[in-house]
Amino acid sequence: MGVVNVTPDSFSDGGRWLDPDLAVARGLQLLEEGADLLDVGGESTRPGATRPLVVEELDRVLPVIEALVAEGAPVSVDTMRSEVAAAALERGARMVNDVSGGLGDPAVLDVVADADAAYVAMHWRAHADVMAGHARYDDVVADVVTELGQRVDAALAAGIDADRLAVDPGLGFAKTADHNWALLRRLDALAVLDLPVLVGSSRKSFLGTLLASADGTPRPALEREDANAALTTVAALAGVWAVRVHEAGKALDALRVVERWLLPEDQE
Numbered sequence: 001m002g003v004v005n006v007t008p009d010s011f012s013d014g015g016r017w018l019d020p021d022l023a024v025a026r027g028l029q030l031l032e033e034g035a036d037l038l039d040v041g042g043e044s045t046r047p048g049a050t051r052p053l054v055v056e057e058l059d060r061v062l063p064v065i066e067a068l069v070a071e072g073a074p075v076s077v078d079t080m081r082s083e084v085a086a087a088a089l090e091r092g093a094r095m096v097n098d099v100s101g102g103l104g105d106p107a108v109l110d111v112v113a114d115a116d117a118a119y120v121a122m123h124w125r126a127h128a129d130v131m132a133g134h135a136r137y138d139d140v141v142a143d144v145v146t147e148l149g150q151r152v153d154a155a156l157a158a159g160i161d162a163d164r165l166a167v168d169p170g171l172g173f174a175k176t177a178d179h180n181w182a183l184l185r186r187l188d189a190l191a192v193l194d195l196p197v198l199v200g201s202s203r204k205s206f207l208g209t210l211l212a213s214a215d216g217t218p219r220p221a222l223e224r225e226d227a228n229a230a231l232t233t234v235a236a237l238a239g240v241w242a243v244r245v246h247e248a249g250k251a252l253d254a255l256r257v258v259e260r261w262l263l264p265e266d267q268e
């Protein structure tokens with residue numbers, strides 16, 4: 001899943017693809033590099049970001065989605081809003097990637113069900129918890145599995161078919177670096193949900209912290225690709241459905257290594 005952030009303030013590439021033509025070109029480049037799906041988002045979810053108006057989010061993503069769909073690209077829309085989800089699906093997006101798992105705007109679930117579209121329920125704690133610092137978890141892995149299960153139940157109750165659903169642990173969303181590593185070590189725990197798993201670690205700050213220089217300066221966001229390729233390998237070996245990345249080519253290299261490594265000897 002290649003990331004096309006049409007925002008002025010996304011944490012790693014804010015503003016680079018705000019121009020629709022540049023965003024479309026970026027999407028086509030990601031497809032060229034081997035991305036299977038493009039995730040077009042118009043709202044930065046970085047901590048402290050100010051929410052765009054609905055009309056601003058629509059203005060950002062719809063021209064890009066229309067153009068990419070016209071090029072035959074499989075597109076998901078990264079949004080928490082039912083108005084944006086509906087408009088994007090009408091223009092040919094096939095999936096809604098909802099970082100709130102339907103908590104931000106429950107009507108998103110109905111929109112996805114009515115369109116018979118695909119849906120990614122990502123784990124995020126309610127804003128109040130987030131504002132209280134990193135949400136408090138008893139056991140972050142067990143809590144995320146339980147709470148994602150609740151979001152899945154809500155999606156199913158809204159009429160979304162199980163075979164149109166995927167889940168995502170939401171790395172970095174109301175989670176510390178330690179929470180992220182615990183979830184990455186236990187991706188297998190998500191298997192109880194019996195749904196495809198999407199993981200998004202690309203360029204996130206917990207990688208910057210891990211790779212910080214001796215004086216503690218975090219590794220810059222654009223210099224975290226090799227670390228993310230390593231995490232792509234980890235995720236692939238854990239059997240995830242997809243990884244959400246800014247650089248598709250490097251992720252594909254890691255996935256081809258894993259694919260060849262997993263090849264049964266009698267097929268070599």
Ligand SMILES: Nc1nc2ncc(COP(=O)(O)O)nc2c(=O)[nH]1
Pocket residue numbers: 003005010011012041044045046078097098099120122168170171198199200201202203244
């Ligand atoms: N499903 C899913 N969607 C996401 N959308 C945005 C971001 C934030 O990263 P970005 O600002 O680089 O897009 N991360 C995720 C994620 O981890 N999973």
